[in-house]
Amino acid sequence: MSNWHKVCRLDEIPLRGSRVLPHEAGSIAVFRAADDHVFALRDACPHKGGPLSQGIVHGHRVTCPMHGWNVELDSGEACAPDHGCARRYATRVEGGEVWLEL
Amino acid sequence: MEKQKLVVVGNGMAGIRAVEELLKLAPDLYDITVFGAEPHGNYNRILLSPVLAGEMTLADIVLNDLDWYRNNGITLHAGKKVTKIDRVKRLVIADDLAVPYDRLLLATGSTPFILPVPGKDLPGVIAYRDIADTETMIAAAANHKHAVVIGAGLLGLEAANGLRLRGMDVTVVHLLDWIMERQLDQAGADMLQASLEAKGLKFLLGKQTEMLTAAPSGRVGAVRFKDGAEIPADLVVMAAGIRPNTALAESAGLYCNRGIVVTDTLQTYDPKIYAVGECAAHRGTAYGLVAPLFEQAKVCANHLAQHGIGRYQGSVTSTKLKVTGIDVFSAGNFTGGDGTEDIVLHDRNGGIYKRLVIEKDKLIGAVLYGDTADGGWYFQLLKEGRDIGAIRDHLMFGDAFANNHVGDVGHAGASQAAAMADTAEVCGCNGVCKGTIVKAIREHGLFTLDDVRKHTKASSSCGSCTGLVEQILASTVGGAYQAADRTTKPVCGCTDFNHNEVRQAVRSMKLLSLDAAFKALDWRTPDGCATCRPALNYYLISTWPHEAQDDPQSRFINERAHANIQKDGTYSVVPRMWGGLTTPDELRRIADVAEKYKVPTVKVTGGQRIDLLGIKKEDLPGVWQDLGMPSGHAYGKSIRTVKTCVGSEHCRFGTQKSMSMGVELEKMLFGMWSPHKVKLAVSGCPRNCAEAGIKDVGVIGVDSGWELYVAGNGGIKTEVAEFFCKVGTREEVLEYSAAFLQLYREEAWYLERTVHWVQRVGLDGIRSRIVDDAEQRKALHQRLLYALQGTVDPWAERTQGVARHEFAPLPAPIDINGERHVELA
Numbered sequence: 001m002s003n004w005h006k007v008c009r010l011d012e013i014p015l016r017g018s019r020v021l022p023h024e025a026g027s028i029a030v031f032r033a034a035d036d037h038v039f040a041l042r043d044a045c046p047h048k049g050g051p052l053s054q055g056i057v058h059g060h061r062v063t064c065p066m067h068g069w070n071v072e073l074d075s076g077e078a079c080a081p082d083h084g085c086a087r088r089y090a091t092r093v094e095g096g097e098v099w100l101e102l
Numbered sequence: 103m104e105k106q107k108l109v110v111v112g113n114g115m116a117g118i119r120a121v122e123e124l125l126k127l128a129p130d131l132y133d134i135t136v137f138g139a140e141p142h143g144n145y146n147r148i149l150l151s152p153v154l155a156g157e158m159t160l161a162d163i164v165l166n167d168l169d170w171y172r173n174n175g176i177t178l179h180a181g182k183k184v185t186k187i188d189r190v191k192r193l194v195i196a197d198d199l200a201v202p203y204d205r206l207l208l209a210t211g212s213t214p215f216i217l218p219v220p221g222k223d224l225p226g227v228i229a230y231r232d233i234a235d236t237e238t239m240i241a242a243a244a245n246h247k248h249a250v251v252i253g254a255g256l257l258g259l260e261a262a263n264g265l266r267l268r269g270m271d272v273t274v275v276h277l278l279d280w281i282m283e284r285q286l287d288q289a290g291a292d293m294l295q296a297s298l299e300a301k302g303l304k305f306l307l308g309k310q311t312e313m314l315t316a317a318p319s320g321r322v323g324a325v326r327f328k329d330g331a332e333i334p335a336d337l338v339v340m341a342a343g344i345r346p347n348t349a350l351a352e353s354a355g356l357y358c359n360r361g362i363v364v365t366d367t368l369q370t371y372d373p374k375i376y377a378v379g380e381c382a383a384h385r386g387t388a389y390g391l392v393a394p395l396f397e398q399a400k401v402c403a404n405h406l407a408q409h410g411i412g413r414y415q416g417s418v419t420s421t422k423l424k425v426t427g428i429d430v431f432s433a434g435n436f437t438g439g440d441g442t443e444d445i446v447l448h449d450r451n452g453g454i455y456k457r458l459v460i461e462k463d464k465l466i467g468a469v470l471y472g473d474t475a476d477g478g479w480y481f482q483l484l485k486e487g488r489d490i491g492a493i494r495d496h497l498m499f500g501d502a503f504a505n506n507h508v509g510d511v512g513h514a515g516a517s518q519a520a521a522m523a524d525t526a527e528v529c530g531c532n533g534v535c536k537g538t539i540v541k542a543i544r545e546h547g548l549f550t551l552d553d554v555r556k557h558t559k560a561s562s563s564c565g566s567c568t569g570l571v572e573q574i575l576a577s578t579v580g581g582a583y584q585a586a587d588r589t590t591k592p593v594c595g596c597t598d599f600n601h602n603e604v605r606q607a608v609r610s611m612k613l614l615s616l617d618a619a620f621k622a623l624d625w626r627t628p629d630g631c632a633t634c635r636p637a638l639n640y641y642l643i644s645t646w647p648h649e650a651q652d653d654p655q656s657r658f659i660n661e662r663a664h665a666n667i668q669k670d671g672t673y674s675v676v677p678r679m680w681g682g683l684t685t686p687d688e689l690r691r692i693a694d695v696a697e698k699y700k701v702p703t704v705k706v707t708g709g710q711r712i713d714l715l716g717i718k719k720e721d722l723p724g725v726w727q728d729l730g731m732p733s734g735h736a737y738g739k740s741i742r743t744v745k746t747c748v749g750s751e752h753c754r755f756g757t758q759k760s761m762s763m764g765v766e767l768e769k770m771l772f773g774m775w776s777p778h779k780v781k782l783a784v785s786g787c788p789r790n791c792a793e794a795g796i797k798d799v800g801v802i803g804v805d806s807g808w809e810l811y812v813a814g815n816g817g818i819k820t821e822v823a824e825f826f827c828k829v830g831t832r833e834e835v836l837e838y839s840a841a842f843l844q845l846y847r848e849e850a851w852y853l854e855r856t857v858h859w860v861q862r863v864g865l866d867g868i869r870s871r872i873v874d875d876a877e878q879r880k881a882l883h884q885r886l887l888y889a890l891q892g893t894v895d896p897w898a899e900r901t902q903g904v905a906r907h908e909f910a911p912l913p914a915p916i917d918i919n920g921e922r923h924v925e926l927a
Contacts, residue, residue, distance in 0.1 A: 003917075015655065021927075056655070063631070
């Protein structure tokens with residue numbers, strides 16, 4: 001059975017910004033990059049658990065507001081030289097609606 | 103598509119540094135082949151002297167081992183000499199190999215200058231250049247007694263010191279009258295010579311070598327001079343200078359003139375061929391020090407990577423002698439001349455000599471002997487061309503004294519870094535100890551402060567340990583380290599423009615949005631990064647108020663959410679209390695809010711107001727609504743508070759009404775964004791209970807009016823504010839304060855506090871534009887008032903629904919059948 005869920009309209013997420021989706025397994029940060037690509041990561045930096053949703057989005061990366069780690073939005077991997085990974089969720093955008101695989 | 107082919111001739115520090123920089127920018131662009139004459143990977147040539155002296159091993163100085171080449175897919179031909187370049191067929195020929203190239207990088211370094219005297223080819227006569235020479239010297243020291251080093255430059259002295267430490271009887275022969283004449287004046291050189299003599303070295307100055315004579319064994323046996331004298335020598339080290347190694351380039355028909363002539367993009371006369379390092383002559387100079395080579399490598403890599411940004415414009419260099427226990431530093435023009443002045447400190451018995459050469463209130467050269475702790479600081483002043491007029495009296499006594507530091511929290515002395523234990527904590531913010539930093543520097547081959555910050559986090563938070571980290575870098579990598587030049591440093595990796603250039607472009611090109619700026623300034627990334635976006639956004643809105651677009655997504659979360667994010671992701675709320683004044687009604691509302699939202703911590707701040715900590719983000723608009731007080735901007739690069747004492751309204755000592763003066767100032771500045779946070783204080787008498795001496799603008803009431811102090815700082819480094827001027831009326835307090843802050847807003851770099859801005863540009867210049875120039879002062883004041891016209895309280899706006907998406911979480915998700923799943927949330 002498919003686990004795809006509709007979470008919001010694309011235009012409800014600010015460009016180069018994010019929204020937070022509360023989730024039983026921990027909040028999910030849903031990002032919208034400048035090129036309208038949408039990504040979803042567990043809203044916890046692999047460093048010390050800072051809320052990635054609150055970071056500055058640039059390219060396909062976000063900078064954690066806590067200690068400045070950069071995290072790749074498509075994989076959840078921390079950028080070198082840091083190591084760590086935030087769980088990622090598959091996303092798709094259809095007809096202006098954002099879907100997540102939960 | 104087949105990759106292009108890059109061939110690098112030269113496996114030394116410059117060539118491999120260029121390859122490393124290239125791999126960072128474009129890892130997959132080229133198939134890379136490297137030729138090296140020595141049968142090793144790349145090593146830190148500068149540290150051969152400590153190896154010779156027995157303080158380090160060869161393993162310690164390896165920068166890139168053979169695994170590195172393998173892991174990066176680089177073909178290394180170590181120990182193969184390139185004999186020919188065929189520029190028509192684009193082939194590099196070495197012995198039986200012919201390797202084709204699309205781009206060729208020459209980094210052939212230099213060759214030692216060998217005196218053309220009879221006997222120069224005898225066994226036992228060597229130069230000092232590479233690992234093989236070092237090993238020859240170590241072997242000679244084990245079996246022979248007398249060593250003669252010809253040339254008393256940096257390299258010669260280091261060789262002599264090493265040989266002496268290995269037990270040889272060493273004489274240093276020099277053509278000129280004093281040693282290290284290219285780095286030292288005679289007074290400094292004499293002191294250096296005396297302390298080297300105390301270590302057992304002998305010197306023969308003003309001596310010209312005529313010939314080297316053989317011993318019966320066929321090995322070199324003696325050095326004979328023009329004046330007929332002769333001294334025994336079982337080992338002769340020629341250290342009389344280096345020559346750029348241009349033979350290969352010349353044979354290929356490339357234009358050479360004391361080096362392979364290159365442009366600002368490090369291209370030779372054949373645009374497919376680049377040259378970096380000691381072999382290259384840029385604007386007539388071939389550099390023999392490592393820092394310029396790294397700068398060249400960076401620019402060269404950028405062009406090889408086809409980014410095409412960046413020009414190499416030459417380097418200012420400094421030198422340091424690596425003889426343990428002897429500290430020598432020199433930079434710039436240390437001999438002086440017409441129109442220059444000297445400040446000299448000469449303590450012969452104490453073994454300290456310092457000479458600073460000054461021209462028109464700028465430091466242009468420095469020689470330090472015995473105490474070189476401030477070498478880095480002088481070099482920084484020199485490179486940045488800082489106005490030292492204001493600190494001239496104290497300049498000689500160093501950074502800590504001249505700038506009144508409480509010493510980097512006691513981290514001033516350079517010798518401190520070397521003496522520290524590996525377990526000693528260096529960075530108190532991130533808990534990084536010295537051993538961790540040294541290990542990272544060695545393992546990853548780090549050379550810059552930024553590299554160390556990235557790999558260890560040391561000095562990446564508050565920055566107060568920066569000086570210490572720089573010292574550790576300097577003592578670990580030796581002369582390869584040079585302090586970053588802040589004035590020319592690009593804003594971040596997204597651009598080659600520095601803060602000044604970006605500011606100017608925003609103004610002159612009338613850039614009104616981030617996208618316009620990225621486009622006009624050719625930003626490398628499509629939408630910048632977390633470093634440049636907030637800076638650019640500030641430059642736009644401060645330069646073009648009411649016209650430029652403010653982009654919330656380019657602000658740090660605190661300024662976007664108008665509250666301070668805390669370690670657990672909750673926020674803190676600090677409502678504004680004008681001048682630190684409040685009412686029972688406000689206090690009651692604060693108490694009610696604290697109870698209603700179960701605020702875990704209520705704290706009185708240092709800025710005379712109340713902090714509610716631990717508020718959930720989605721509760722923020724409700725909290726603000728219930729408080730009914732304006733934002734305290736305790737979260738922004740903005741006006742924070744105006745702290746006041748009670749003043750003559752109540753105080754029996756007060757001479758002026760400081761509370762109402764503070765309220766007026768705070769109301770004038772409400773909503774002001776600035777390069778960094780701005781704090782003010784107003785005291786009603788010289789007892790100064792509001793602590794105006796450590797504020798960005800401090801106002802102290804006296805009987806006859808008000809004294810204004812500027813550029814104080816109570817934070818990371820306590821800096822006492824400097825007296826700015828005295829004024830008579832309250833209106834003048836407003837006008838002068840506003841003018842100073844507006845100039846700061848218009849000209850300081852993003853994240854530069856007033857104290858650092860004033861130190862950089864000099865207070866005299868600021869004073870002449872504000873205190874001495876009424877017209878300019880009034881214009882600045884008006885510009886600030888215009889910028890702040892119509893400022894609305896961000897909290898009030900948000901309780902009305904502005905930026906609602908910022909605070910509201912998304913509703914529960916809906917599955918493909920249209921069912922909402924609240925249980926998932």
